[in-house]
Amino acid sequence: MLTLSIGIITRNRYHDLIRCVTSIENSIDHCITNGGGLSIGELVISNDGSEITVKDIRYTWKVIEGPKKGIGANRNNIIDNINGEYILITDDDMEFPVDFIKKSLEKLLTVNRNIVLTGRLKDTKGYIIPTEPDFWGYRRIPIDISQQPRGFSDPVTWFPVNCFSKCRFDDSVTYGPTEMDFSYQLRFNGYEITYMPELWAIHWGENRTSVTLNKAHMEFSRIYYTLRRYHSWERSTLNLLLFRILELPRLTVALTRKMGLKGILLAFHAFVKANVQFERGKHSMERELEDTSSHSII
Incomplete structure (x- = not known):
């Protein structure tokens, strides 16, 4: 049972x-x-x-x-x-x-x-x-x-x-x-x-939020989670550095081709917001990782 x-x-x-x-x-x-x-x-x-x-x-x-x-x-x-x-x-x-x-x-x-x-x-x-x-x-x-x-x-x-x-x-x-x-x-x-x-x-469902707002949330969460991934879970300083250097220009070009000027603003906003949120939570995350330092990624 x-x-x-x-x-x-x-x-x-x-x-x-x-x-x-x-x-x-x-x-x-x-x-x-x-x-x-x-x-x-x-x-x-x-x-x-x-x-x-x-x-x-x-x-x-x-x-x-x-x-x-x-x-x-x-x-x-x-x-x-x-x-x-x-x-x-x-x-x-x-x-x-x-x-x-x-x-x-x-x-x-x-x-x-x-x-x-x-x-x-x-x-x-x-x-x-x-x-x-x-x-x-x-x-x-x-x-x-x-x-x-x-x-x-x-x-x-x-x-x-x-x-x-x-x-x-x-x-x-x-x-x-x-x-x-x-x-x-x-x-x-x-x-x-x-x-x-x-x-x-x-x-079945499709999100009924506006396409622009939905895209902004998705890009923010993707960038934020990737920063956490390289910093906290994979512990790759090199990947974290490369991602932070390359992501904004890459995303700006990609979204500009799709959305024009709106894409530039969306890319900048998502990137900055994700990095700010990551920095805010980084120290508390480090303390949590210290508490579970006996564990490692499988």
Whole structure:
């Protein structure tokens, strides 16, 4: 018997949320009906938007008010309000196949409690496997399952609850690839990522924020996470120096070609904001790393 808990982060996408909740409940029912040995811990919705009432559902979902600071803080809000042995933190625009919980449980019952189990996403173009960041921090490199993966797919990943005493999502990131930094935290603290291609879910949504604002958030988070990666996790002074020297001119040229003058301003703003945020948090990060100096990247 294994206790699984599920959290959903949401913001003003009620119909998407209900579809996600319904698919999870159907998957829970399927697992229980087929003798999966499942114990449900908690089902939590962290709401970063306007007030919602979750109706016409079969299980009890605890709806908590989100911090309204973005995706990183909202994920941490789930962590702070949920228990269980393994936790899935997913997004409101996901839809899960009926056998998702059963397949997850069968695998989790066979692994150690330092294993993070991840799957893949499916959209209108097909399946999307987890990726790792390249030098610039873009998630372009498919994970190599023959090696220890450095990436996972956020909405279809089961975390052992004990990892959250050492690993947290970054509250300063409003929108972006939270898994990029979190995967390095996990590996630094001795956790292993296991990829299970049979584990998948449908990603329906497209972010409705303006394209420019969305791009600004994405570039900021990518630069910020890459600075943290070279400084804190890979400890590469050379890569950190090269990235800081080359990234602004590279990004400026790339965005100017796409957006004109607006691209220049966006590149400058994202680069400066990411570096300021990195410097603010660098000393506290160094203290945290000293506390876990007995660990090293796997």
